[in-house]
Amino acid sequence: MIYHLxxxxxxxxxxxxxxxxxxxxxxxxxxxxxxxxxxxxPWLIRKLQSLHIGQPIREDGPNSHLAKQGTPTMGGILIIxxxxxxxxxxxxxxxxxxxxxxxxxxGYGIIGFMDDxxxxxKVNSKGIPGKARLxxxxxxxxxxxxxxxxxxxxxxxxxxxxxxxILPDLGWGYVILSTFxxxxxxxxxxxxxxxDGLAIGPSIICFLTYLFFAYFAGNIKISGYLQxxxxxxxxELAVFCGAMAGAGIGFLWYNTYPxxxxxGDVGSLSLGGALGTLAVVTKQEILLAIVGGIFVIETxxxxxxxxxxxxxxxxxxxxxxxxxxxxxxxxxxEPKVIVRFWIISVILALVAISTLxxx
Numbered sequence: 001m002i003y004h005l006x007x008x009x010x011x012x013x014x015x016x017x018x019x020x021x022x023x024x025x026x027x028x029x030x031x032x033x034x035x036x037x038x039x040x041x042p043w044l045i046r047k048l049q050s051l052h053i054g055q056p057i058r059e060d061g062p063n064s065h066l067a068k069q070g071t072p073t074m075g076g077i078l079i080i081x082x083x084x085x086x087x088x089x090x091x092x093x094x095x096x097x098x099x100x101x102x103x104x105x106x107g108y109g110i111i112g113f114m115d116d117x118x119x120x121x122k123v124n125s126k127g128i129p130g131k132a133r134l135x136x137x138x139x140x141x142x143x144x145x146x147x148x149x150x151x152x153x154x155x156x157x158x159x160x161x162x163x164x165x166i167l168p169d170l171g172w173g174y175v176i177l178s179t180f181x182x183x184x185x186x187x188x189x190x191x192x193x194x195x196d197g198l199a200i201g202p203s204i205i206c207f208l209t210y211l212f213f214a215y216f217a218g219n220i221k222i223s224g225y226l227q228x229x230x231x232x233x234x235x236e237l238a239v240f241c242g243a244m245a246g247a248g249i250g251f252l253w254y255n256t257y258p259x260x261x262x263x264g265d266v267g268s269l270s271l272g273g274a275l276g277t278l279a280v281v282t283k284q285e286i287l288l289a290i291v292g293g294i295f296v297i298e299t300x301x302x303x304x305x306x307x308x309x310x311x312x313x314x315x316x317x318x319x320x321x322x323x324x325x326x327x328x329x330x331x332x333x334e335p336k337v338i339v340r341f342w343i344i345s346v347i348l349a350l351v352a353i354s355t356l357x358x359x
Contacts, residue, residue, distance in 0.1 A: 097281050108274075158286060
């Protein structure tokens with residue numbers, strides 16, 4: 001809104017010309033979202049406490065987590081609110097990609113809210129039926145995939161990291177792939193959200209990484225130089241990524257160990273869904289497996305654990321899955337697990353960015 005209100009005045013006052021620059025608006029979208037999260041965080045924590053909206057803890061989880069029982073949850077509302085307001089203020093709202101990403105963020109947030117609400121009403125950690133939740137996630141992701149496929153200027157080719165000439169065209173299969181990426185990313189972040197700050201830290205790193213990818217993909221000169229797919233309009237998604245990073249930092253202030261608030265499914269699903277959508281829109285779909293490698297590792301650990309448990313009549317690969325609980329049960333202090341996972345996320349992000357030149 002600020003962009004649409006102030007940039008047209010650049011003909012009268014040259015100072016307003018600064019609003020045309022995506023970099024300028026991205027910086028202030030980050031600051032705005034961070035400020036909103038900082039300022040509203042204490043109020044939301046008090047509000048959730050007054051409503052007795054506390055996190056139920058898994059009965060089979062580590063004993064050290066029992067102290068977390070009753071910590072306010074559904075803090076993802078703070079992230080979504082900060083991101084939506086900041087994006088609406090600073091982005092060019094005529095770009096439809098901005099609305100698609102906001103749709104997924106809010107849509108998955110609503111699904112997560114319903115899941116959290118059911119957990120709190122039933123006072124257990126199960127939430128809404130898995131099939132119902134998955135159906136809602138697929139419906140939203142499928143809609144996004146179809147919209148993108150039907151856009152005349154959007155390619156159904158996918159880019160392969162480290163290879164500049166291999167760009168297979170999937171046709172309608174691209175809709176299936178994009179749906180899988182969005183839904184998979186949402187649930188991967190959801191599985192990772194088990195320790196104080198564990199999910200939001202790598203999420204911030206991922207959104208900062210895709211901030212660069214969005215900006216590069218939306219700039220015809222830079223994308224040509226780097227030999228990556230050019231997608232007109234995606235530069236505006238850098239503003240959204242900045243808002244996500246800013247909101248995440250603001251939320252982390254209250255979510256860091258020992259957490260005053262948890263994001264809940266309303267936060268983890270919306271973050272993961274938005275991340276998957278960014279990967280699809282910027283044509284860096286496969287690269288998400290590297291950027292969000294922590295989320296991939298967490299998901300694979302659960303798949304292997306469940307699969308081996310069924311195949312071997314009760315034997316386990318890890319002491320507990322997702323894998324961050326395995327390290328806890330090995331004796332690692334919770335902050336050590338969290339910070340080491342953050343460090344791995346930074347390394348993976350650097351590797352992902354390096355693929356822009358290693359082609």
